[in-house]
Amino acid sequence: MLEGRDLSIAFGGVRAVAGVNLRVERGELAGLIGPNGAGKTTLLRLLTGVLAPDSGSVRFEGRDVTQMPIHRRAQLGFVLTHQIVRPFRDMTVLDNVMVAAATQVTLRPWRALVSVDTRPARLRAQALLARLGIADAADKPARSVPLGYLKRMQVARALALEPRLLMLDEPLAGLNYTEAARFADLIAQLNAEGITIVLVEHNLGEVTRIARRLLVLHNGAVLAEGVPRDVMARHDVRDAYLGADQDAVAHA
């Protein structure tokens, strides 16, 4: 469904992502893990077009989308949620989801100008808020609701786009233990309903529980790939997380 080939980008000398190849198959739930600064967020941004790669290409459902603007990819059903939540702060939580639910109407500015019917978008947005358990905050301005709500609102906004491929960047960060477990269940359920998901997470317990395949990124490159249990048992993966290789270099 998605294929990244030889993706690289450098920020002033730092090679944040260096020659990554990856494939995501239709219907899977893949976990993308790696220590802080491994390049996970940057890789997602390259795949979704927030950043343009220095080299490499991205194909989505057989189409080369490397040059395609973000909003077009989103319209195709290829959607990213940001690691740092980006709500429209002066809109209510409901309005935040409604704008996303209306992408068919807002596709062309001139069409949007003559459309005033908000009912269909409102109903869909309300249903999504209910599903994510944040319906009680619907009419509060986004700037005044707590982070746990915003995280879920962001996922509701992404779901409103009817994604076929959803990339979630640390959706569980900042949630407490039970919230995280419940949210992870929801992610698994969305996947079961047919949405392909790539999940970036530091909460290894939850990723290994719900993901069927893991990709480990380290220093901008793919270090390991496979079934969670096997991957987590590998020494190089453990070392990457513990920062042992840096120490080894220092001792050498």
Place this chain on the structure above:
Amino acid sequence: MYYVELLLVGLVWGCTYAMMALGLTLVYGLLRILHVAQATVFTLGAYVGLLVANHTGSLAAAFVAAGLAAGALGPLIYRLVYQPILDKPPFVALVASIGVLIAMEDGFRLVFGPYGLSFAKNTWFTTSLRFGGLSLNLVQIWIAIAAVVLLLLFALFATRTRAGVAWRATVSDPAIAESFGVSVSGVRHLSFFIASVLAGVAGVLVGLLNNLVEPGMGSVISYKGLAIIVLGGLGNVPGTLLASVLLGVVESFGTVYLDKVMDRDAIAFMFLIVVLMIRPQGLLGKAH
């Protein structure tokens, strides 16, 4: 020879712009404010300088008085206008700043009259020096000297003194600087003071150069100052200096070659727009 002369005239203008734009860049780097009202500080410096020069006959006294008056006004504007609205969206400070500029410009007109004043004795203006086929008057030479000396002093301040180091730390991260005991408020006042002294001195120099001090003399130069700091890459000091000099030279040649098409101000902003369309982050600004 003609080209060399154009180049020199452009460089002299570049020096004037640099004195204005350095202050704007300091303020922007620290507070993200487009400080249009710096024009007022510039004009006040010019008026004070002119009055003192005409009373005492001493240009040295005129510069000192202008620097002090300007140096007092800038921090005052910060205290009364910007400080209370720092947490508001950026256009708020910009509009307030434009308000200060418009009101003060009218204030100068009411106090000093609309037609402008001239120096009683302006020997720098009337004395020219010749080098080969080139002729520059003393004001132009002093502008170049003043700009170079003041900017060097600033560079020494920023790199060699405790206050300078504290200032740079505050620019890059106010919270961390504060936790190391730097007074952020002090640094802000100091920046406005430095910016204003430079602007005040530049005001007197431009007054001497045109032998005229008028209420609106600061506005266009401060609009161009804003163009320059944007060109340089907002908040970037070397970029600002480079842009100042470039703009001076582009204007100088442009007024000769594009005279039929557009005026001097339009040339400056045309240059700005063209550069930004090619490099949206400015000449030395960072991408991403």
Place this chain on the structure above:
Amino acid sequence: MDYYLSVATFAALNVILALGLNLISGFCGQVSLGHAAFYGLGAYGAALCSVAGLPMGLSVAVGMMVAGAFGILTGFAALRVREDFLAIVTMGVGFLFLGAVRKQAWLGAEMGIAKIPSPLDKWGYAMLAIGGAVALLLLSLHVRRSWMGRAFGAVAQDEDAARSIGIDVSGYKIAAFFIGTAAAGLAGGIYAHMTQLIVPDAFNFVQSVTILAMVVVGGIGSTLGVVAGAVLLTLMPEMFRFINDYKLLVYGGLLLAVMRFSPEGLAGLVHRWTGRRLA
């Protein structure tokens, strides 16, 4: 009577200008410090056509299209630069317009264009301007309610987030610039025919700031607030004749005071006192 009519006409023209800018800056969040340039483009476009013998209606329409076309170009600039950069670029657009017109012999250079045909009487212009203002008021209220208004809101608040939910940010910015600058062109066309004489200085930076002042005094983003701001700032110097000599002093002071004490303008005050948000 004539005097009141001309004040009413100017108030209506200012409403058109301010609502146009509000669409760009208030609704879509794109700061513009050069709105007077589009007022000028509309005026010059219409004046040239009229002097060449076209009927007034057609001339005004051409003026609008000229302004709107340059508005689209400026919109493209807004795709490259943002926020403070955009503020300075639009200021530059204003200076570029002025500096170019001043040097063009075929535009009358500093002397401007005189003897523009004027087919209507004072009542006619007043009705035309007020009609235009009402049309723009209704359009603004409609845009706010429509999906275009909601998409503008998303673009204004967070461009990147708007993109990631599939909104064509570039398209909306260009649409905002087109509508807002074409409105300024309309005001310019009416102005040119009414005064029969246009000079470059009528469209300078101070004029841009004056339009901006109407928007912020009224309350950026609020249609009714902006209308009130435009009317108030037009009437103020007329009502207080004694301030005429200190007009700019009062004007600047007012801008400063509003930003300092109620940055959300009149609309913000209404909200604070009654708890209701103005449309």
